[in-house]
Amino acid sequence: MRLRFLAPLFAAALAASLAVPAGAEPGSWLEPPAPKSLPKAARGDRTQNLEFLFGALKVAPDETSAKAIEQRIWALWMVSPSDTATLLMTRVRTAIEAKDTDLALKLLDGIVKIKPDYLEAWNRRATLYYMKKDYGHSLADIREVLRREPRHFGALMGFGMIMQDIGDDKRALEVYRRVLGVYPKMQRVPDLVKTLQEKVEGRDI
Numbered sequence: 001m002r003l004r005f006l007a008p009l010f011a012a013a014l015a016a017s018l019a020v021p022a023g024a025e026p027g028s029w030l031e032p033p034a035p036k037s038l039p040k041a042a043r044g045d046r047t048q049n050l051e052f053l054f055g056a057l058k059v060a061p062d063e064t065s066a067k068a069i070e071q072r073i074w075a076l077w078m079v080s081p082s083d084t085a086t087l088l089m090t091r092v093r094t095a096i097e098a099k100d101t102d103l104a105l106k107l108l109d110g111i112v113k114i115k116p117d118y119l120e121a122w123n124r125r126a127t128l129y130y131m132k133k134d135y136g137h138s139l140a141d142i143r144e145v146l147r148r149e150p151r152h153f154g155a156l157m158g159f160g161m162i163m164q165d166i167g168d169d170k171r172a173l174e175v176y177r178r179v180l181g182v183y184p185k186m187q188r189v190p191d192l193v194k195t196l197q198e199k200v201e202g203r204d205i
């Protein structure tokens with residue numbers, strides 16, 4: 001896919017790239033942990049909880065602490081807005097486990113149609129499109145996620161991986177810096193920023 005085809009769609013959005021680390025599954029950084037492993041969402045106002053958690057994420061002293069906070073954020077993002085969406089997301093997971101990507105995409109189409117503010121339906125669909133190398137649709141869904149939640153580090157990483165695939169290292173560096181502004185202890189990202197900085201801007205003399 002040529003960059004000039006993508007540019008009009010994403011000119012106003014941050015973009016970047018991220019190489020998938022050795023041994024990692026493609027798209028693995030875009031998805032939350034398995035629902036059964038997620039902590040329960042905190043009670044109280046969801047927006048206030050997210051603000052508190054993102055504040056804590058910025059000042060987490062180490063990767064272990066940051067990862068625990070990350071899981072709390074995923075837990076809030078994963079909370080379904082309706083019983084119907086919950087049921088459909090369960091079927092999406094079953095379809096993905098059965099490697100029936102087409103069925104999973106159809107189910108996600110239904111969820112975003114009935115509950116367009118459910119971030120994780122857009123994010124999961126973006127992940128599946130990415131794994132199919134359908135970058136146009138994946139980026140469109142990522143844009144929907146970031147429009148609703150600009151701090152969504154999973155969507156930002158997906159955006160980054162796609163930009164890496166199309167060879168835009170300059171935008172990759174921009175988005176990695178944005179990711180670190182949200183999640184300073186995100187695994188591997190500081191090293192990737194350093195590598196891209198040397199590649200794009202050159203080594204310090």
